[in-house]
Amino acid sequence: MTPGRVSEESWRPAARLDALRARAALLGRIRAFFARRAVMEVETPVASRAATTDPALRSLRASLTELGAEAGALYLQTSPELPMKRLLAAGSGPIFQICKVFRDGERGCRHHPEFSLLEWYRPGLGYRDLMVEVADLTRHALDRPGLEARYQSYQELFLDRLGLDPLSADLEVLHRAVHDIPGCRDLELDRDGCLDLLLTHRIELGLGRGHLDFVYDYPPSQAALARIRPGPVPVAERFELYLEGMELANGFQELTDPEEQRRRFAADLNKRASTGLDIVSVDEEFLAALAAGMPETAGVALGLDRLLMVSTGSSHIDEVLAFPVERA
Amino acid sequence: MASYSTNEFRGGLKIMLDGDPYVIVENEFVKPGKGQAFNRVRVRNLKTGRVVEKTFKSGDSVEAADVHDTQMQYLYNDGELWYFMDTDSFEQLSADAAAMGDSVKWIKEEDMCGVTLWNGSPLSIEPPNFVVLAITETDPGLKGDTSGGGGKPATLETGAVVRVPLFVQTGELIKVDTRSGEYVSRAKEE
Numbered sequence: 001m002t003p004g005r006v007s008e009e010s011w012r013p014a015a016r017l018d019a020l021r022a023r024a025a026l027l028g029r030i031r032a033f034f035a036r037r038a039v040m041e042v043e044t045p046v047a048s049r050a051a052t053t054d055p056a057l058r059s060l061r062a063s064l065t066e067l068g069a070e071a072g073a074l075y076l077q078t079s080p081e082l083p084m085k086r087l088l089a090a091g092s093g094p095i096f097q098i099c100k101v102f103r104d105g106e107r108g109c110r111h112h113p114e115f116s117l118l119e120w121y122r123p124g125l126g127y128r129d130l131m132v133e134v135a136d137l138t139r140h141a142l143d144r145p146g147l148e149a150r151y152q153s154y155q156e157l158f159l160d161r162l163g164l165d166p167l168s169a170d171l172e173v174l175h176r177a178v179h180d181i182p183g184c185r186d187l188e189l190d191r192d193g194c195l196d197l198l199l200t201h202r203i204e205l206g207l208g209r210g211h212l213d214f215v216y217d218y219p220p221s222q223a224a225l226a227r228i229r230p231g232p233v234p235v236a237e238r239f240e241l242y243l244e245g246m247e248l249a250n251g252f253q254e255l256t257d258p259e260e261q262r263r264r265f266a267a268d269l270n271k272r273a274s275t276g277l278d279i280v281s282v283d284e285e286f287l288a289a290l291a292a293g294m295p296e297t298a299g300v301a302l303g304l305d306r307l308l309m310v311s312t313g314s315s316h317i318d319e320v321l322a323f324p325v326e327r328a
Numbered sequence: 329m330a331s332y333s334t335n336e337f338r339g340g341l342k343i344m345l346d347g348d349p350y351v352i353v354e355n356e357f358v359k360p361g362k363g364q365a366f367n368r369v370r371v372r373n374l375k376t377g378r379v380v381e382k383t384f385k386s387g388d389s390v391e392a393a394d395v396h397d398t399q400m401q402y403l404y405n406d407g408e409l410w411y412f413m414d415t416d417s418f419e420q421l422s423a424d425a426a427a428m429g430d431s432v433k434w435i436k437e438e439d440m441c442g443v444t445l446w447n448g449s450p451l452s453i454e455p456p457n458f459v460v461l462a463i464t465e466t467d468p469g470l471k472g473d474t475s476g477g478g479g480k481p482a483t484l485e486t487g488a489v490v491r492v493p494l495f496v497q498t499g500e501l502i503k504v505d506t507r508s509g510e511y512v513s514r515a516k517e518e
Contacts, residue, residue, distance in 0.1 A: 056363050105335050105386070106365070108357030183381035189364070193385070196364040201383070204360075224362050240361050250361040 013322045019312050020322060026141055026308060027098065030118060033140045039094040039120060044083035046100065050283035051075035053268035054224070055275060058104035060113070075280070076102040079301060080119050081225065082286040085254070088121055088297055089289035096120035098304070109316040110246060113325055116304040123295040127226075127237050127253040130298035131214050134241055134249055137302075138212060142311050148211040154218050154235075158195075161203050166195050167219055167233055174198070192221050207242035215240050225264070226252035241302070244310050251300030258290035330392040334367040334384050342374070342393040345382065349374045349393035349446050357386065374444065374451050375426070393446065400443045402435050412443060412450070423450035431455040433488040434506045455506045460515040461485050463498050479511075 013020070034041065049072065051059040059075040080097050087095055101117045122130055135149040158166040164177060174194035179185050181201050189197060207213040216239035220228045223236035237253035255261055265282045273279060308320040318324045332341060337355040344350070350371040359365035365386035372379045374395060384390065400412040400421070409422040410432070421443070425432070427450045434455040435441060442454030466482035482492040482502075490504055492511045503515040 054362070056359075056365065106357065106359065107335075111357050111359065181383070183368075184383045187383060187385065189385070193364045196360045197366060197383070199360050200358045200366060201368070222362060247361045 010327045014318045014324050014327065015320050015322055019308065019314070019320045022312050023304075023308055023320065026304065026311065029141050029143070030098065030137070033137055034096050034120070037094075039096050039122075040092065042084065042087060042092065042095045042097050043099070044080050044087070044097065046077055046102075047074040048077060048083070048283070049074060049281065050082070050286070051280035052078040053265050053272065053280060053282055054078070055268055055271040055277060058277075059280070060102040060104050078103050079117065081299070081301070082283045084119060084121060084299075085294055086286060086289040088123060089292055089294040094120070094122050107325070109318075110306060110309075112305065112317050112321060114328075115317075117301050118304050119299065119301040121254075121297050121299040123297040125298050127216070127239060127251055127298040130251055130300055131216065131239055131241075134251065134300055134302070135212050135214070138241070138243070138248070138307070141307060149214060150211055151214045151216065154215055157203065157215050158198070161206070162198060167235070192219070195219065195222070204242065204247065205245040208244055208246070208248075213242040215242065223255075223264075224252065225255050225261075227255050239300075243307075246306055246310070247303075248306050248310075249300055249302035251298060254294070254297050254299050256290060256294050256296060258287055261290055262287060330394075331389045332392055333389050334386050337367055337369060342395040343371070344391040344393045345371065348376075349395050349451065351395075353379060359386070374446065394448075395444060395446045395451065397442060397444050399440050402437060402439045402441050404437055405432075410453070412441065412453075415440075421445075421448075421450055423453055427451055428453050431506075433486055434459050434461075434504070436461065436486060457505065457507060458503055458512065459506055460501050460503050460517075461488070462501050463492070463496065466492065466496065466498050468497065 031041065047062050057078045059078055062074045062076060064071050064074055079101055080099050084095060084097060097119050099117060100114055102114050104113060106113055122133065131151065139145050139147045152160070155165060155167050158164055162177060164173060171191055171194070174191060178187060178189060178194050178197050184197065184201070187197065217235040218226070218238045220234050220236050223238060226236045226238035228234050228236050239251045240247055241249040269279055305317050305320050309317060312320060314320055332343060337352055339352055339354060341352045342349060343352065350373055352369050353372050354370040356368045357365065358368050367384045367386055369382050369384070370379055371382055398414070401415050403411040403413050403420070405411070409424060410428055411420055411422050413420050429452060431441065431453045436459070439456055439459065441456065444451045461484040463482045464485050467480050479491045479493055481489050482496065483489050490509060490511050492502060496502060496514060501515040501517060503512040504510065505512050
């Protein structure tokens with residue numbers, strides 16, 4: 001820290017005290033919700049030898065220097081997903097975790113490089129049933145029992161809002177829709193890049209206004225760790241929750257096939273290599289857990305800072321953080 | 329050529345777009361749940377003043393604009409160009425009417441002005457916040473009215489027209505706020 005960065009006020013929290021109290025109350029309500037439903041709270045390591053392979057994420061690094069053979073680079077988690085799945089494979093039953101996750105370079109009024117995630121897994125439950133539970137949890141956490149939930153597929157959403165079919169439209173049609181947006185004329189994007197841009201620039205702000213909007217069944221190219229449902233038009237069994245124009249949660253019908261999982265990691269690493277990102281080691285312990293057998297399960301991660309933004313009526317994430325990175 | 333990555337974006341950063349210098353007014357990081365992140369920015373064209381939106385893929389780089397602000401003394405106008413001098417190096421530069429904009433209404437010889445330079449040439453000129461100018465013409469108004477209410481138009485020596493109180497007369501010096509174009513007070517020769 002350079003002395004010039006310390007101002008008279010920078011020792012103070014960015015969030016007001018009532019936002020800190022709202023966070024404490026929110027955590028209490030979430031724990032009560034899961035206690036009533038017999039979902040066990042767990043903790044898994046924040047720092048691990050394996051890093052995320054997701055080409056859209058950058059891990060923060062740490063290092064272990066004084067532990068003999070174990071010494072070496074560690075990565076801070078971008079999500080607790082893989083170790084939690086190892087617990088499922090070991091027979092944990094339903095589990096949840098509240099933890100900090102880290103994503104390098106992500107900073108804005110809805111992003112902070114370190115943020116709080118609630119992640120939970122429901123073995124035996126399908127992803128559509130899990131959406132209903134996410135709605136229940138959100139109503140309970142916000143203390144808004146009457147909050148309505150609406151469900152729409154990704155395809156219906158794009159047809160409804162933009163009049164184009166995200167699963168079948170030609171790349172040329174997607175490019176034209178992108179280039180019509182002010183300031184986007186020169187962007188060169190692949191198919192998913194176009195869909196991502198249309199979602200963030202044309203659709204997202206209108207979602208979840210006064211109700212919960214669930215979007216489900218994504219293009220297979222955006223499956224991440226979700227199972228792909230085969231058929232004439234295959235879709236990834238994945239969903240997102242939007243409230244007040246903001247993405248709050250992302251859930252999957254989890255992929256359980258170790259061979260398919262290994263292929264997806266390899267495809268991620270190929271994409272990382274082609275875009276000049278570092279090639280990280282994949283989590284072999286996780287792959288071994290899948291090979292040993294993980295129960296069919298749905299899982300979801302929900303951003304707690306954004307949920308707090310909604311509950312406190314904040315427009316900037318700093319309003320709910322004690323010490324944002326600039327004064328951390 | 330210097331360049332900035334999108335993760336260096338912040339308000340005030342000067343960048344080149346389509347051959348013109350721009351300043352970032354607002355920068356927002358947007359990202360879907362999974363997938364491509366973008367920087368959605370509002371930028372002002374430093375030549376035209378127009379504000380437009382522009383989206384970059386996060387991680388992309390953009391050329392830096394060689395733009396900086398300095399203080400220079402206004403010397404004279406030759407009917408086409410306005411000449412300014414760096415009071416340390418005595419170097420002189422000329423600005424055209426487009427760069428001068430509204431500041432021609434306010435500045436007098438020897439005034440210190442803010443000059444925004446792009447590749448060494450004046451891009452825009454800012455007059456001092458306050459200037460003292462003589463009134464060349466205004467209605468005499470009613471004698472003895474010192475209430476200050478109402479007001480009347482007065483033409484200044486630079487050609488600018490401002491509203492002044494009724495008691496202020498032709499030939500007097502007044503202080504004007506150039507940002508609002510409003511009369512501040514009577515003034516003495518400095």
